[in-house]
Amino acid sequence: ETGVTQTPRHLVMGMTNKKSLKCEQHLGHNAMYWYKQSAKKPLELMFVYSLEERVENNSVPSRFSPECPNSSHLFLHLHTLQPEDSALYLCASSRKRGGPGEAFFGQGTRLTVV
Amino acid sequence: QQQVKQSPQSLIVQKGGIPIINCAYENTAFDYFPWYQQFPGKGPALLIAIRPDVSEKKEGRFTISFNKSAKQFSLHIMDSQPGDSATYFCAASSGGSQGNLIFGKGTKLSVKP
Numbered sequence: 454e455t456g457v458t459q460t461p462r463h464l465v466m467g468m469t470n471k472k473s474l475k476c477e478q479h480l481g482h483n484a485m486y487w488y489k490q491s492a493k494k495p496l497e498l499m500f501v502y503s504l505e506e507r508v509e510n511n512s513v514p515s516r517f518s519p520e521c522p523n524s525s526h527l528f529l530h531l532h533t534l535q536p537e538d539s540a541l542y543l544c545a546s547s548r549k550r551g552g553p554g555e556a557f558f559g560q561g562t563r564l565t566v567v
Numbered sequence: 568q569q570q571v572k573q574s575p576q577s578l579i580v581q582k583g584g585i586p587i588i589n590c591a592y593e594n595t596a597f598d599y600f601p602w603y604q605q606f607p608g609k610g611p612a613l614l615i616a617i618r619p620d621v622s623e624k625k626e627g628r629f630t631i632s633f634n635k636s637a638k639q640f641s642l643h644i645m646d647s648q649p650g651d652s653a654t655y656f657c658a659a660s661s662g663g664s665q666g667n668l669i670f671g672k673g674t675k676l677s678v679k680p
Binding site: 559 | 608609610612616656669671672673
């Protein structure tokens, strides 16, 4: 248990569906991240939130929409996804953005787009 | 452009062997180099990390060797055990506003009994 909880653990959705991934951290961290993990690719940073403000968006398609209502919660809203979006989506948190520091990861949501 | 190159992609060793995983980086502004361990069905977890002011760091059976001039660092696992079978990721980051972790592609390690 890392203190970062992601739900759901598994999600199958059609290309026309709308769904949301949820992440919650109980570590008192003020930076949160979404990563995409695909087979045989590096972990891809998608979004960074620092103190609830989005500070980075790494050219992610608009069909992925993040939301950070407070420093403990992070959402990733999904709509009209493509099969190539199937991957493990990982949430992480750290004490601060910028500067070295340990990032704690959740267990991920395994997303399959059919 | 891949900023952190990791090799090999997969590695099989016998129990008690010393697997070595290598990473090379390009950005000289990187000043923090962690290794993450990921078991199936789990998120990555920090294993060990090093800063460029030291050439080696050891924690239990895990050792990072760091070569600043060559811009390379490696993970050694002494007396490897089947329970060490996992995917290992190296990463790098720099301080300040560009401090996000950049990950390598990962190495799948299998330790045979």
